[in-house]
Amino acid sequence: MPFVSRPYAGPADLAAMIELLVAVRPAERITDYPSIVDLHEILSRADIQSNTRLWYDACDQLVGFAILDSSNKLLFDVAPQITGQDIKSQMVAWALSAYDAQTSSNFTG
Secondary structure (H helix, E strand, C coil), X not given: CCCEEEECCCXXXXXXXXXXXXXXXCHHHCCCCCCHXXXXXXXXXXXXXXCEEEEECCCCCEEEEEEECCCXXXXXXXXCCCXXXXXXXXXXXXXXXXXXXXXHHXXXX
């Protein structure tokens, strides 16, 4: 199944990410990092917003998101109906690219 990704674009994306998080996680893990409260907090920062990406399926439904946090840790959640490693591989590739762009700009600027 092909996936399309795009950068985080604001409050509507945050709401969709929270909705996905609630659908993905069992009740006993809903407070695991990043929790709903954590998403509100970290996505209030412009640097984290610019290092956040959302993945959609062919029906334009949000199926996953990834965040490269300020410690360069990759945080992600994927809808449970998405199987296989394709989307996760895309997320890792995006995070590596974002990290490379970030570190190269630190050396040149």
